[in-house]
Amino acid sequence: xxxxxxxxxxxSVLDPQGQTVQYALHTLGYDFIKNVRQGKVFELELEGISKxxxxxIIPQICDKVLTNPxxxxxxxxxxx
Amino acid sequence: xxxxxxxxxxxSVLDPQGQTVQYALHTLGYDFIKNVRQGKVFELELEGISKxxxxxIIPQICDKVLTNPxxxxxxxxxxx
Numbered sequence: 001x002x003x004x005x006x007x008x009x010x011x012s013v014l015d016p017q018g019q020t021v022q023y024a025l026h027t028l029g030y031d032f033i034k035n036v037r038q039g040k041v042f043e044l045e046l047e048g049i050s051k052x053x054x055x056x057i058i059p060q061i062c063d064k065v066l067t068n069p070x071x072x073x074x075x076x077x078x079x080x
Numbered sequence: 081x082x083x084x085x086x087x088x089x090x091x092s093v094l095d096p097q098g099q100t101v102q103y104a105l106h107t108l109g110y111d112f113i114k115n116v117r118q119g120k121v122f123e124l125e126l127e128g129i130s131k132x133x134x135x136x137i138i139p140q141i142c143d144k145v146l147t148n149p150x151x152x153x154x155x156x157x158x159x160x
């Protein structure tokens with residue numbers, strides 16, 4: 001069983017990495033790019049746990065380990 | 081129009097960040113996590129470009145700017 005977690009800064013938090021990428025794209029002529037936000041993605045491979053349990057535990061893992069809930073938000077879904 | 085690009089190391093490339101996260105999860109008791117891979121996610125906001133053009137140009141942007149094609153792979157899709 002595989003799970004994908006997407007972590008990004010909350011909309012109210014400045015994203016300097018994203019801004020740098022956006023600036024780089026503009027200097028290369030891609031000026032139709034109006035905004036860039038950069039985040040992290042985690043792919044977790046689970047074994048020996050039911051889907052129901054995973055559904056409970058993955059949010060705990062996200063809150064405790066994968067994100068900083070003060071400045072980051074996340075979403076997650078099963079891959080298979 | 082929004083586009084999401086997922087970038088991760090190729091399967092043959094070591095992922096020390098992912099390994100560190102996996103180790104941290106094990107020490108916290110989440111030992112059903114068999115593997116962790118960490119990557120990057122970019123959300124691009126496009127304006128003034130058709131979907132057809134975007135379909136051509138986004139892979140160029142991924143190859144040139146967002147990834148290092150020697151060690152990284154990517155996938156992308158439209159969000160809206």
